[in-house]
Amino acid sequence: MVFSLFAKELRLIFQDKSMYFWMLALPIVFIVIFSTIFSGADAENGNAVGQIVPGYTVMFMFFIMISIVQHFLRDRDSGMLARLSSTSIRPVPFMLGMWLPHIVVLLIQSAVLLGFGRAVYGLSLGNIASVIMIVLALAICATGLGLVLAMLSRSLNAAIAIVQIVTFGGAVLGGLWFPFSSLPEGVQAVGQFTPQRWALQALQAAMLEQAGLQAAEVWQAVLLLFMIGAAAAGAAILLYRRFAEKSFRT
Template sequence: MKNVMLKEFKLMLRERGNVFFLLILPLLFIVVFGSIFSQAGSTSITIHVHDLDHTAASQALVKQMGRLKGFTVKKENGQSVASQVKKIGDGSLSSLVVIDKGFETGLQKGGVAVRFYQDGAQASSTAPIQAILQNMSNQYREQKLAQTLGAHGLNPAQIKQTLAAPIHIQTITENGKHVDFMSQIVPGYTVMFVFFIMISMLQRFFKERDSGMIARLQGTPLRSAGYLTGMWIPPFVSVLIQCTVLLLVGRLFYGLHLGNPIAISLIVVCLAFCGTGLGLGLAMIVRSQNQGIGITQLITMGGAIVAGLWFPSDLLPSFVQNIGYFTPQYWAMQGFQDVMIRGTGLSAIWVNLLLLILFGMFGLAVALLRFKPFIRTAAH
């Protein structure tokens, strides 16, 4: 077993593809998507405004929009409203706020309309602008009511009490002290790329089989369990190194909060055991290397979607979330986020660890049961 294990370590170090798939590619994903989402979180939404009134009241409204956090006002008076509406129809402009002539006069008389043009295909990006316009409309309404109540003899305290909302929303945030984009990206891609080790394991077993190495081992005292253990330990160690590097990169370069070090370490160990155990079992049951790679891609990419590795699983339809519960990726991701975001310890993730171990043991059991049939296919 020792000789088999040392041989595999040497071959894995020589194989450049292993380094690429296990370290370079996941690091590229983390850096690229981390940079994209970090910048997305710091950018503001642009409100395109065309002021046709040019009065103190219309300018005050525009300034009020510009003071809102996360929004930037861009005045579009250089072009006609018709040409800008045409741009929205063409898809080159997402929205436009038009303050018509007579805004100040209409405001004094009791009511005036502000036109909001939006591209229906970009409703999700224009919804925040529509929401703040509605909020401003409510503020103007409250000002009007306050003036009316004051004219009827109410003092400021009475006016404030009358205008107070009957329901007050008290927002209380539980856990989630360390939530940011990287708390989704780093653990998500770490879990996803762990399962690419299965491709490397498939290739190694099929090379051993086709070269006649496995057939020659039948004449040695080395048992099946010893050979499989020797073939399994190097990928297991590789995944441990892979996860450690990716998490440390997230910590050092993006300030990722890792949480309880013992809990994180155990998740990594159990995840490595799970991925390599399933890889060992898969190598014993597939008929060809291409078939194995196809199944691995299905497990890796499909699991990434249903387990919420790319985006929070809460955004997925309920039936997809239910499928995710049957994947090891889901339990690994939830374990990482429980420790990193919610600050939990071993008592909260023991189920996650147990399920990852069970997935890995299932793969190892399949490998032991199917090893003899696999040997019979080996070249002599």
């Protein structure tokens, strides 16, 4: 069940042409534009590219939440969830089958964006194993939050508005656009509680291979991001039955 649903969802995601724009084309355009604008400027940790590429990679990973909401609302409004409720299929396998494809998409997206930064701008990827762990943990976090949002959403338009707040608000507070140290103290105080801040800080430490700092920051970020994602996914499972009941009313 999980594998068949996984394969179906992954195929549907790749058939959605808008995904290529939001997840790949647009972030690459942003990276090129801002890398050109700040080509002579040094960022806090190395250079402008070391701020811009991982910063926009982290930011655009959260757009996957729109796809997750869209797919769940599609199944709810089409009556599919009502039909599933009459079978032996349990909520957890169904949620896994819907969740895992989006994690795969984020892993591909981050590989393309960071690879682009490496190939075009010579971005140092530093400790590859650490970078992979951070990206995986962030993918679990972003998609887990997407699951909760899907369970609570009444419409796609409302969900898109929330995703924009989370994405752009987190980008500002988390220092994805500008070095975190250049932000006002009040913004920094709030930004410390955003997953975007933890992810970027850990990525920069891993890429710069700051030996004394790297291990602590990487493991703290990985653990925190994983815990957020797992807690969000758990909450989504608890909310699933109420969400599925709405399928009977459509």
